[in-house]
Amino acid sequence: MAKLKLALYWAASCGGCEIAQLMIGDKILKLIEAADIVFWPVAIDAKYDDVEAMPAKSIDVCLFNGAIRNSEQEHMAKMLREKSKILIAYGACACRGGIPGLGNLHDRQSIFNTVYRDTVSTEKNGNIFPQTLFRVSEGDLTLPVFYDTVSTLNQVVDVEYYIPGCPPEEKTTWLALEALLEGKLPPKGTVISHNVKAVCDECSRKRDIKKIKKIYRNFEIIPDAETCLLELGLLCTGVATRGGCGALCPQVNMPCTGCYGPVEGVIDQGAHFLSAIASVIDSKDEEEIRTIINDVLDPVGTCYRYSLPDSLVRRASLK
């Protein structure tokens, strides 16, 4: 059998997904026995032009991580879609927008102002700012166009499979790669993860009746090793998040932040979690309820930490 052709690409992401891909460890030897990596900007020296020169559908599988927030990323997403038989959204950013997706609370101009103008530590060298096009005698220098709105990969191109996580756990990555290598492909649109309903199902903490009188931020209390974090008043999104990660964060006193995306069948992870937080408040007094809820300082950042571009509302209204 001919070797599989594999491409990997990064768009708006942090580089953690590449580390996660390498976390499969010595299994990578198994991978390169069966597959040739034809494009991987972080590790091999193939250029955009090389991809452009490939015939359509000549790449068997492309693992695409990162969200789409500028024209270069959109261009590469479309190009890799054209060249690949199977396009996989790898990691939370490609699947649901991820952390860069929180940029949808702002717009191009306000992000630009923060980065290049308003921060105290920024030197204003005669107001010289990056331009998308700059002409010099040697030719034109260009930079990608930055968008107002961050999109998920499937909002830009058609996607076959999704591998969730920020970054995806090694076992989740291998589950997907194994399926590919063995040719046992699930139906299109599948989120490839171990079949665990919610993070809570894998969490070893003891769950009792969830009734809370106060919401804490992570640094405000030191949780004991056994009680459910949500019962202690920490906003752990485990109840609204797909399992398969092994519930690693709650085991080390860190509330789940929801990187594996919504549980199966839920469209809007944030609204689902919001509903869960609100239901565990133990009060019948309107004023008290308001006081408790006021401790949720950043509802969007808490509920939609990895999924704002994929949510029903998708972004904040532009002024």
Place this chain on the structure above:
Amino acid sequence: MSFEPKIIAFLCNWCSYAGADLAGVSRSKCSPNVMSIRLMCSGGLEPAFVLKAFKEGADGVLVCGCNLGDCHYVDGNYKTLMRMTLLKKLVKQLGIEEERVRLQWVCASCAEDFVQAVNTITNDVKALGPYTQIKIEAEAETSRI
């Protein structure tokens, strides 16, 4: 033509829907901008329904339930109260004006409260103008590198 907002009202079966019905049979005058959806209990209202209403083109959302203490299911409306309080905070952060989301208790004999709630939210939303979603698709077609 003046702006006529589209408002979705989620009404609970036992009190609010009966109250709205009473407003109808009593021939109370009430602005016609509200389209009602009946739920068994306002506590069954998923916050996602409210966001979905906005996504589908609503300009405002009215949620009605029984008075606190009168819920047919004992404490369903307390859940509504908690969810709506937090949801209002969330929509505000998303740039949707708070006045577009309204929570009102309406008992089965409180036709007046229903009429008042409908008129208030209609006027509030009229003053704000339509809720416009950003056409993101258009941007994706802008120039390439």
